[in-house]
Amino acid sequence: MISNIPKWAGGLLESLVGQRAEVIATIHLSPYLKKVRFQANISRMNFQVGYASVIRVNETAYRNYTVAYHDSRAGILDIIFHIHGNGPGSEYAHSLRVGDQLYISSPRGHKVYDPRKQRQFLFGDETSLGLACSLLPFLKENKHTFAFYFELDDINKNVPASLGLENYSIYPKNQLFSDEERVRELPICVDSDWIDANFVLTGNVKAIQTFRKVLKNNGASHLYAQGYWLQGKKGL
Ligand SMILES: Cc1cc2nc3c(=O)[nH]c(=O)nc-3n(C[C@H](O)[C@H](O)[C@H](O)COP(=O)(O)OP(=O)(O)OC[C@H]3O[C@@H](n4cnc5c(N)ncnc54)[C@H](O)[C@@H]3O)c2cc1C
Missing domain, CATH: 3.40.50.80 (Nucleotide-binding domain of ferredoxin-NADP reductase (FNR) module)
Structure with missing residues (x-):
């Protein structure tokens, strides 16, 4: 998976596949786990268990995060960030405050839930x-x-x-x-x-x-x- 791309390409990519989202709530589940609720028009996003969204965490770096919960009609989604303190993704998540705006990509990846298995x-x-x-x-x-x-x-x-x-x-x-x-x-x-x-x-x-x-x-x-x-x- 690509985790670094040039700034200009990132901007273009975001406008094509990303959805502008606004932070509407943050909760510290512990000092190192932060749940962030975003508001966005997610009606056309495809949510499957195991998929992840990409978020730009600084000018050139992108990281994967799982949507823990979503409500397409209300236009909200939650992500639980591990604030481990070792990288730009963690720092960015730590810095997120109500009112911040960013792009979140449509989730993609591997489906991990197989309903056929009891x-x-x-x-x-x-x-x-x-x-x-x-x-x-x-x-x-x-x-x-x-x-x-x-x-x-x-x-x-x-x-x-x-x-x-x-x-x-x-x-x-x-x-x-x-x-x-x-x-x-x-x-x-x-x-x-x-x-x-x-x-x-x-x-x-x-x-x-x-x-x-x-x-x-x-x-x-x-x-x-x-x-x-x-x-x-x-x-x-
Ligand atoms: C499909 C998918 C779904 C994911 N979903 C989530 C999610 O919902 N929430 C979430 O918090 N993360 C999630 N991740 C993991 C997250 O993308 C990585 O932890 C990522 O490396 C964090 O980026 P960073 O910039 O903070 O650290 P990086 O710059 O990538 O790494 C810097 C250093 O930090 C270390 N590091 C990275 N992650 C951790 C960690 N968790 N604990 C301790 N050290 C670490 C690395 O080994 C490296 O030494 C997901 C990853 C994938 C592939």
Whole structure:
């Protein structure tokens, strides 16, 4: 995915595929997680679970963010930003205030929800909370058996509850997900009823790689993995 383009090309692209949006509310879910509500004409946008929108975060840099919630008739959409403090996307999200205006692209990417699978599993971190919020209504409406595993900094551990998420387990960031042996012992890997589930792995690339390997070795075949960020790499 392109994360840097010249300023002039960015301006042109935004006017063609972007929608002008205004910040109408911001809420700090924790000191490092910020939910921002935008107002825009989104009636022609295509929202699918797993899609992401691109936002220009400075003159030349673009970053991907998931729409956690939208209401096309009211013209509102929410994004949950991880304010990790290491890059321009995080800085830009931190700076957003009510009244700010920006372009948000129409969401695009991979659909991750497969309604044919009775069991659904999502793994992720702070960057995946928006995805979980967009997926939850489908899981409940279609009466799936589902589980979320979140790897979160301690300071963010109460955020899934405040977002109204259900059936989640929270794991600290203590290298568990880079240790194959420990991943093999997780309930989701031990319980054979889950082997046929729709597995969606997102967030930290390193954690996903380990989790994916263990699930594949166990025989899971319905598996979708997308890294949302990689230590030391800009703009994944
Ligand atoms: C499909 C998709 C959907 C996404 N949805 C969301 C979303 O809803 N909310 C959200 O917050 N992010 C989301 N992301 C992740 C976000 O795009 C990346 O975290 C991005 O790198 C942030 O840009 P940045 O400018 O802050 O950091 P960058 O300039 O890209 O990176 C600078 C440094 O920061 C590190 N870094 C990047 N992200 C993190 C992080 N989360 N934690 C710790 N260190 C990090 C990098 O490894 C690098 O060392 C999504 C990504 C994808 C691909």
